[in-house]
Amino acid sequence: MKPGEKQTKQKKKMIQDWFLLGITIVIVVVLLLVFPDKAEAVTSTSQEYFLEMIIILPSVMIIMGLFAVFISNETVVKYLGKTSGFRGISLSILIGTLPTGPLYVAFPMASTLLKKGASISNIIVFLSAWACIKIPQEMVEVQFLGAEFMFLRLILTIIFVIIMGFSIEKIVGWRVKRNKIKEQRGVIG
Amino acid sequence: MNVTTIIINGIALGCLFIAFIKDRKKAIQSLKMALKSFIKIIPMVFIIIIIIGLLLGFVPPNQISRFVGEQSGVSGVLLVGVVGALMHIPALLSFPLASSILESGASVTAVAAFITTLTMIGMITLPLEIKELGRNIALLRNGLSFIIAIAIAFIMGMIL
Structure with a gap:
């Protein structure tokens, strides 16, 4: 994607979001005019949640901005490209948790890593960690759902993601093997 | 002001402070971002x-x-799982939303x-994922992720 193209796409998304907000506001105003007795409950809940978010959101954005600028994609690829085994898995999780942007940023990185010979299990663990164990994300989770919930989900996620990484590596390996056998048979037959 | 709020803001301030000492230009760039x-x-x-x-x-x-509470069973959990898979909102915003449905009677x-x-x-980023990583890996990752997400959910429900 060219930078210009990306910018227009982002602009379009922005306009779309504000438009959506407009619609939402119209809906809520109409609803509250029809049911004025609900207004108190709706506004007080919204207000409460808004305060809880606005008090942490700027900080979360700052942390993400700092890591995105100070740790470049090249650094990530450099560190993940040459490790394997237990160290590789741990590093994949660790780097995945760094607060640096949404999942689609990680796909091209993962693709580069695959071409450079990183194992599939590492890539899957890296992508999953990137998707769901980001540090600021975990902090927001504590804020809204509590530390117990966050830690339990974190531990379970790490365990299952590692299992998933190795399973996918095995499945893809079988497929490659099967295709090779087919090819060989094709050559002989 | 609860403890979490103080910790998050403290970490942000601390990181920002270190960033400014290390590289002023990059720090300003981060703030802009x-x-x-x-x-x-x-x-x-x-x-x-x-x-x-x-x-x-x-x-x-x-x-x-009734739909997503304790008594709704497996179908309720699967339903919520599918909704989560299809929705495309920033992960950060999923937590307040989740907390609100928990508050109103949804199960853990x-x-x-x-x-x-x-x-x-x-789902929205799936085409990009297929393009970058190939159909095999992308489909397996998303498919298995759904299964492990449901497994994680049930284990959490049993413990909490």
């Missing part, structure tokens, strides 16, 4: 808090718990399924 993403997420924040307000104000708790299992599928599975 933070401001940009903040502006970008603002409309979504308002949409989510309005939805939460409507949800808690209008939908009676027993309705929510349902809430955990929702957050986990929402963060791990991306």
Whole structure:
């Protein structure tokens, strides 16, 4: 994607979001005019949640901005490209948790890593960690759902993601093997 | 002001301080980036808090718990999991939404399924993932992620 193209796409998304907000506001105003007795409950809940978010959101954005600028994609690829085994898995999780942007940023990185010979299990663990164990994300989770919930989900996620990484590596390996056998048979037959 | 708020803001200030000492230019660049993403997420924040307000104000708790509460069983959890997989909102905003449905009677299992599928599975970004990583890996990752998300959710429901 060219930078210009990306910018227009982002602009379009922005306009779309504000438009959506407009619609939402119209809906809520109409609803509250029809049911004025609900207004108190709706506004007080919204207000409460808004305060809880606005008090942490700027900080979360700052942390993400700092890591995105100070740790470049090249650094990530450099560190993940040459490790394997237990160290590789741990590093994949660790780097995945760094607060640096949404999942689609990680796909091209993962693709580069695959071409450079990183194992599939590492890539899957890296992508999953990137998707769901980001540090600021975990902090927001504590804020809204509590530390117990966050830690339990974190531990379970790490365990299952590692299992998933190795399973996918095995499945893809079988497929490659099967295709090779087919090819060989094709050559002989 | 609770402890979490203080910790998050403290970490942000600390990191910012170190960043300015290490490289002023990069630190300013980070702040600009933070401001940009903040502006970008603002409309979504308002949409989510309005939805939460409507949800808690209008939908009676027993309705929510009937669909995604303790007694709703496997189908309720699967339903929430699918909704999470299809939704495309920033992960950060899934937590207040999750907390609001938990408050109004949804089970821990349902809430955990929702957050986990929402963060791990991306239907909207799937074409990009296929392009970058190939059909095999992309489909396997998203498919298995759904299964492990449901497994994680049920284990969490049993423990909490």
